[in-house]
Amino acid sequence: NAGVMQNPRHLVRRRGQEARLRCSPMKGHSHVYWYRQLPEEGLKFMVYLQKENIIDESGMPKERFSAEFPKEGPSILRIQQVVRGDSAAYFCASSPDRGPQHFGDGTRLSIL
């Protein structure tokens, strides 16, 4: 029973490029969450999605960041025109309705 799958594990982008991070939830989980983590800090909530719906995006920056969870395929976190401050680890979690959230191993984004 595969866990939450994220890819790529590491992503390097130059300033101004776009970054696309993908997340496949655990089988049977219909709720997806994205979090961001800086070194030596806890995770910070970004967005909560169900299939084809954004439920809560209160933690997402208003510009350059977007997320989707289409009917078919993985959830995507998209960062346009990346800047150095976007460098971080981005984690995806999934849950069955209100159960505990289970996390993937993250994508480490580095901006040159």
Add this chain to the structure above:
Amino acid sequence: GESVGLHLPTLSVQEGDNSIINCAYSNSASDYFIWYKQESGKGPQFIIDIRSNMDKRQGQRVTVLLNKTVKHLSLQIAATQPGDSAVYFCAENIEGDAGNMLTFGGGTRLMVKP
């Protein structure tokens, strides 16, 4: 003992001893709490959870205690092993809240000396 490091507080324990990791949560409306373990280069791994209608819950080698009066949560690990070395985070949530987001504490690094 417990010490404050540059960013993360660190708890050093001898292998075989019991560990107690503490967490103060922020929102008195929170009614669901989770402890996660995070190893280097990996995502947070679920350890144990507890709802606010309980004050204690036990798992395999782990116990979570909840004191709602002082908004305090603790994780006890019995007979700590080298494989327990990691950063531990508590997280809180309001289950009835449509947002369903987890709010994470700052984390504690557990170092187990062989």
